[in-house]
Amino acid sequence: AQSVTQPDIHITVSEGASLELRCNYSYGATPYLFWYVQSPGQGLQLLLKYFSGDTLVQGIKGFEAEFKRSQSSFNLRKPSVHWSDAAEYFCAVGAMNQAGTALIFGKGTTLSVSS
Amino acid sequence: ETGVTQSPTHLIKTRGQQVTLRCSSQSGHNTVSWYQQALGQGPQFIFQYYREEENGRGNFPPRFSGLQFPNYSSELNVNALELDDSALYLCASSQGGVTGETQYFGPGTRLLVL
Numbered sequence: 386a387q388s389v390t391q392p393d394i395h396i397t398v399s400e401g402a403s404l405e406l407r408c409n410y411s412y413g414a415t416p417y418l419f420w421y422v423q424s425p426g427q428g429l430q431l432l433l434k435y436f437s438g439d440t441l442v443q444g445i446k447g448f449e450a451e452f453k454r455s456q457s458s459f460n461l462r463k464p465s466v467h468w469s470d471a472a473e474y475f476c477a478v479g480a481m482n483q484a485g486t487a488l489i490f491g492k493g494t495t496l497s498v499s500s
Numbered sequence: 501e502t503g504v505t506q507s508p509t510h511l512i513k514t515r516g517q518q519v520t521l522r523c524s525s526q527s528g529h530n531t532v533s534w535y536q537q538a539l540g541q542g543p544q545f546i547f548q549y550y551r552e553e554e555n556g557r558g559n560f561p562p563r564f565s566g567l568q569f570p571n572y573s574s575e576l577n578v579n580a581l582e583l584d585d586s587a588l589y590l591c592a593s594s595q596g597g598v599t600g601e602t603q604y605f606g607p608g609t610r611l612l613v614l
Contacts, residue, residue: 490542
């Protein structure tokens with residue numbers, strides 16, 4: 386069965402420090418992978434996505450993620466964190482159905498940024 | 501371009517009641533997906549509508565039902581509400597029929613069942 390695991394429930398990073406959020410997936414075929422961010426009381430905003438091709442994907446707000454098939458991972462990184470990056474981050478895998486994609490989400494990682 | 505909108509933003513119901521949540525899809529999108537996000541959890545897929553037909557369903561009982569209209573807006577109906585139905589309900593729209601299409605989310609409806 387398809388699943389997504391985000392091992393870190395909560396991470397605190399100092400402003401200006403680098404960030405890596407971990408994501409492992411289980412999916413039988415070539416995965417479609419996504420990272421979304423959710424600020425308090427808000428919906429989900431897409432940061433980046435991987436379908437095929439280059440395994441290093443660039444997204445918005447200076448985020449990037451690397452797809453590693455051998456490790457079934459899709460970790461999110463940012464070289465320098467800003468206080469406004471504090472939010473909930475969700476990794477998702479797209480499970481194909483008849484005419485579209487159902488997203489399967491991990492439980493999320495809460496990012497706190499300290500000054 | 502108008503994004504995905506949902507109404508109402510919040511509502512409170514009592515156990516056993518019925519509720520209808522509404523979603524307007526982004527311009528040009530013909531697919532709407534609904535997700536339930538319990539507190540402290542990731543969103544869970546309820547079902548998806550593509551061109552007014554249900555196109556995939558998650559592990560939710562039949563008392564969760566939906567509808568998509570010719571303008572591609574959608575409703576989520578939940579009958580016989582239970583306490584565990586308290587959650588943030590998210591709607592996402594996309595251009596269906598495209599492999600791995602991106603889903604764009606609305607701000608959600610927060611439902612509290614007492």
